[in-house]
Amino acid sequence: MWVFYTCSFITGLLVTYHGVPGPLLNKISSVPLAVGDIFLRRNEKIFKWHQKYGSIVCISPNEVSVASIDATRKIYSTNSRYDKSNYFDNFKGYGANHSIFATKLFEEHKKKRKLTFSFYQASTLYTKTFIEEGIRLNVRSVLEHISILSQNTSTIDVYSFTDWYAFDNITRIVLGPVHCSHSIKGDSEERRILRNLKHCQLWGPFRVRFPWAFQVMTFLCKYANIGGHLKAELELAKWCRDRALKALRDIKVDQANSYSLIHNLLSRKGRHKQGLDNFSLAPDFIEAEVLDNINAAEATVSVTATYAIYYLSREIKWQTRIRNELLQLPRELDGLPTFANINKAPVLDACLMEVYRLKPAVSGRAERVIPDGGRLISGVYLPEKTIVSTSVTAIHHNKNSFTILEEFAPQQWLDVTSHHRSTMETHLIPFGYGARLCLGKPLATMEIKLLLAGIYLHYETRLSKLTTEESMKQTSTHDAVPRGLNCEIQFCGLSSCNV
Ligand code: HEM
Numbered sequence: 001m002w003v004f005y006t007c008s009f010i011t012g013l014l015v016t017y018h019g020v021p022g023p024l025l026n027k028i029s030s031v032p033l034a035v036g037d038i039f040l041r042r043n044e045k046i047f048k049w050h051q052k053y054g055s056i057v058c059i060s061p062n063e064v065s066v067a068s069i070d071a072t073r074k075i076y077s078t079n080s081r082y083d084k085s086n087y088f089d090n091f092k093g094y095g096a097n098h099s100i101f102a103t104k105l106f107e108e109h110k111k112k113r114k115l116t117f118s119f120y121q122a123s124t125l126y127t128k129t130f131i132e133e134g135i136r137l138n139v140r141s142v143l144e145h146i147s148i149l150s151q152n153t154s155t156i157d158v159y160s161f162t163d164w165y166a167f168d169n170i171t172r173i174v175l176g177p178v179h180c181s182h183s184i185k186g187d188s189e190e191r192r193i194l195r196n197l198k199h200c201q202l203w204g205p206f207r208v209r210f211p212w213a214f215q216v217m218t219f220l221c222k223y224a225n226i227g228g229h230l231k232a233e234l235e236l237a238k239w240c241r242d243r244a245l246k247a248l249r250d251i252k253v254d255q256a257n258s259y260s261l262i263h264n265l266l267s268r269k270g271r272h273k274q275g276l277d278n279f280s281l282a283p284d285f286i287e288a289e290v291l292d293n294i295n296a297a298e299a300t301v302s303v304t305a306t307y308a309i310y311y312l313s314r315e316i317k318w319q320t321r322i323r324n325e326l327l328q329l330p331r332e333l334d335g336l337p338t339f340a341n342i343n344k345a346p347v348l349d350a351c352l353m354e355v356y357r358l359k360p361a362v363s364g365r366a367e368r369v370i371p372d373g374g375r376l377i378s379g380v381y382l383p384e385k386t387i388v389s390t391s392v393t394a395i396h397h398n399k400n401s402f403t404i405l406e407e408f409a410p411q412q413w414l415d416v417t418s419h420h421r422s423t424m425e426t427h428l429i430p431f432g433y434g435a436r437l438c439l440g441k442p443l444a445t446m447e448i449k450l451l452l453a454g455i456y457l458h459y460e461t462r463l464s465k466l467t468t469e470e471s472m473k474q475t476s477t478h479d480a481v482p483r484g485l486n487c488e489i490q491f492c493g494l495s496s497c498n499v
Contacts, residue, residue: 019380022049022058030060037205040483042476043364047393055394056378063367063387064377067394069426071378075368075388076434081106084436085367085387090208091292094237094284099292100439109436116289119264122442130259132339134172135447138165139454140334141184146459146491155464155488158309162302162451163194169447170297171243174290176260179247193239194298196232198485201299201477203230240291248286261293262286297440299479300361304430305448306487307359308352310472311408312452313461313489318410321347323456335457339446342453350413352448353428357396358408360430363478364392392429401427457494464488 017027026032026049036045046065049057055068066072075082084104091102100116103109118124125131142165149156164183167190172180183190207214218230247262265286312319325347329337342348370377370386382388397405401423403412413424431438438444455461471484 016383017058017061017064020056020058020064020382021053021380023053026058026060028061030063033060033063034209036476037209040202040205040475040477042205043391043393043474043480044476046364046391047397050391050394056380062385063389064382065389065391065394066378067391067398068378069395072390072395072429072433074375074377075390076366076432076436078435080371080434082368082371082388084109085369087208087365087367091295093288093291094241099285099288101292101296102288106435112285113436113439115265115268116261116293116439119261120439120443125442125446126339126343128259131173131443132446132450134177135169135339135450136332136334136336138168138172138184139336139450141165141168141182142451143454143458145184146455147493150491150493155466155490157486158489159198159302159306159482159485159487160191160195162305162309163198163298164191165451166301166305166447167194167294167298169301170294170443172260173443174261174293175243175247176251176263178250179243190239193232193235196229197236197299198481199229200232201479201481202475202485204477236295237291240294241287244287244290248283262290265289293440296438297443299481300440301444301447303361303479303481304355304359304444305451306482307361307472307474308355308448308452309455309461309489310463310467310482310487311355311358312351312456313463315408316460316462318347318351318408319456319461322351322452326453326457336450336454339450342449343445345453346414347410348449348452350410352445352452353413353424354408354410356430357402357428359474359480360392360396361480362392362430362432363476363480365389365478366392366432366436390429390433395427395429398427459491459493462490462492464490 020027023032033042033045036042046057046059049059050065050067056064056066056071059065066075074080083106086104088098088102088104091099093099093102098104100109100112103112142161145161146156161184167183168181174180181190182188183194203214214230221228221230244262247260248266251260251263251266312322322345325345326337326342329341329345331337336342367387367389370382370384370388372384374381374383374386376382377388396402399405403409413421416424431441431444466488467484467486471482472487473483474480475483
């Protein structure tokens with residue numbers, strides 16, 4: 001009887017997904033994908049399947065990956081109204097109240113997104129002097145950190161200070177200047193939590209696959225007094241909740257010059273009372289949003305900035321070109337050009353585009369669920385409840401859009417017709433696509449460009465022997481961290497600099 005049921009089940013799966021290209025084993029078993037998850041190679045594996053089977057491929061029973069912009073548009077655009085998959089339950093934060101990122105249902109998400117959409121828009125962020133000032137102060141702190149360390153050590157771990165930098169920036173924006181962190185300035189509880197979070201990332205795919213095994217492991221490690229990093233996420237959640245509660249207690253909603261996410265959400269709550277909003281703000285939604293935004297911004301910005309410095313240290317000619325370009329710009333009192341001017345610098349922009357293309361800082365699991373009735377995607381019928389996602393790696397290595405695929409090649413963004421550049425931009429999707437495009441894209445770009453400008457106006461950087469291709473291999477963890485979890489770089493102060 002058992003054999004009969006198993007055979008019927010397998011036959012059912014084969015019939016349902018017979019039209020979807022891909023290895024036969026993927027249609028009846030999730031083992032191949034699970035192996036990719038456990039060895040942190042999910043994205044590479046899916047990309048290889050796309051190279052072999054084409055732009056739509058079955059990656060596991062009931063799971064399909066696509067590798068074309070047309071299919072991506074169909075899945076992620078606002079008109080399509082697809083819900084997110086259960087994968088996002090892993091980012092619930094504090095129990096029942098889901099943040100914007102973790103909200104699965106399309107309609108519910110649409111209402112929530114309106115709450116912070118304008119707060120994070122470039123037109124708002126880039127015109128608030130408070131935001132740019134705060135980020136510039138943190139760039140200054142990073143430069144001081146490098147200056148002190150480079151007197152005593154020959155190499156500096158870039159991945160540590162980009163992490164502190166990203167954390168201090170986002171906590172200032174979310175919690176305000178009084179309750180934010182100052183982890184660049186010195187050793188602190190926050191530095192310890194951030195260090196542990198990195199190690200915890202490597203266990204993420206295992207935890208998602210085998211939540212019970214992970215629980216048991218955490219329990220055993222607690223008894224053996226090892227594996228402290230496994231509870232890093234809980235520690236961060238506690239840190240965020242404590243700070244959010246303090247910030248909520250201290251905030252004065254009618255204070256005109258206060259500018260923080262919490263302030264923004266609270267003033268919306270006021271408007272809700274006047275009937276201007278149609279979504280009720282529970283305090284635990286605010287807490288969940290605080291945690292989620294801090295989480296979303298810290299790891300992604302630090303991973304991207306780290307890879308940028310890594311590539312520029314490998315390819316000195318590009319840092320020289322960036323420096324020459326920045327030296328043409330007028331400087332402010334702190335020695336940096338304004339962000340408005342830095343943002344227009346084409347070489348810096350081209351280098352960042354290449355980092356976004358080669359090392360997108362997220363896992364690629366932007367999973368959506370095919371709605372009732374099924375859908376035709378890339379000419380293949382997918383039944384309802386099939387989980388679909390786009391392979392960002394495959395899109396970023398599309399030979400019809402990019403001339404140079406594997407190497408760091410900023411020149412392909414510079415020596416190009418406007419028509420081809422617009423095709424490339426359409427195929428560059430590190431921040432997702434459509435209805436749920438990353439809210440933090442303008443902020444991330446501002447943080448990374450200001451940091452790179454600060455560093456390359458003052459230093460020349462070179463790779464240390466400790467940093468290898470293997471140690472910098474990108475994993476398919478949620479925030480796609482480098483395998484070695486550090487990036488040792490040599491900093492040589494420029495004689496003209498006045499740090
Ligand atoms: C280089 C840095 C970053 C990258 C590569 C990145 C990438 C992404 C991606 C791919 C998504 C969409 C996920 C999906 O569709 O399932 C997303 C969503 C989101 N990101 Fe980012 N992100 C970055 C920085 C930031 C920053 C600085 C913030 C600051 C708050 C942020 C906040 C968010 C939020 C709130 C969402 C959810 C949007 C929604 O569901 O409507 N991200 N991000």
